[in-house]
Amino acid sequence: MTITDPTTTTTSALDAARAELRGRLLADGVLIDLGSPGLYGRTGVFERVYTAVDAAAVRSQADLDAEVLRFPPVEPLAAFERTDYIASFPDLAASISGFTGDDRTHRALLAARERGERWETFLEPADLMLTPAVCHPVYGLIGDTVPEGGRAFDIVGDSFRREPSLDPMRLQAFHMHEFVHVGTPESAKAHRDGRIPGMRALLESFGLAIDVVPANDPFFGRVGQILARNQVEQSLKYEFVSPVYGPDHDPTAISSANLHEDHFGTAFGLRTADGEVAHSACLAFGLERITIALFAAHGTDPDRWTSDVRAALAL
């Protein structure tokens, strides 16, 4: 007797849908395969839409009058440590290594390479981590007191997460544009909740079907399952999801709105004017995911998108 497993069937249908979109983006010259899952080169048409998405995101948050900050794609190990990221997401973290050896070690490296062996084991950890979330470096720069009314930051940059995948929506190296608030529990929550409707309206104006749903981060391991459940129960994270792979599959998160409560305030010793531990929140636009969702929904030639969509993107 043959037993068909509905889960397997669904998964392979989803895999096929992902492969189809990935194949279309590559064949139509939107992305370039770099030979490692979740790493792509980007062409002019991708960049044109990506730039328009980012500009529209910035326009939508202009009233925040946020302080603009930009950071390199790597952060000092000491700063990374304070975020506690390694406790929750060891599987996504990645570090930089460098060669610090002498001539002899170099010869041993080259000999190993000659034998076809891995030579990266000759490199030493360099006290640098690839930044997994672009708001991380900001908390260490605030000093110990946040002024009355809090502070708002506009941060865009590279994120690296070690999650290789053939899903073109799941990259290893990507960018998010974050609008961060650090202040009181009330002001952090107001920042997050008050901006959700506008963010949703913006993404809908791009001609994307959007739902806003409670979500959790993929905390690692058994303890992580409890943390994830708490996060959903306390409504700390919402995702803006879009059915990129059609109505038969779970929609994909293209942006998120997160309340960190006192996580970063405690870790970085941040206090509000009245001496309480500061709270923080961030809105994160997933720039590649929004861009690819647009190509998936409207096709790979932006000149043929409807005038409404092009107007919303100022394309």
Ligand code: ATP
């Ligand atoms: P997911 O549950 O899909 O892994 P996430 O919860 O890890 O998403 P966040 O940490 O909230 O995502 O990151 C903010 C935004 O960055 C996401 O809403 C998404 O648009 C984008 N993003 C996250 N991970 C990736 C990735 N691997 N590739 C491309 N974009 C990503």
Ligand code: ZN
């Ligand atoms: Zn953030």
Ligand code: MG
């Ligand atoms: Mg994730």
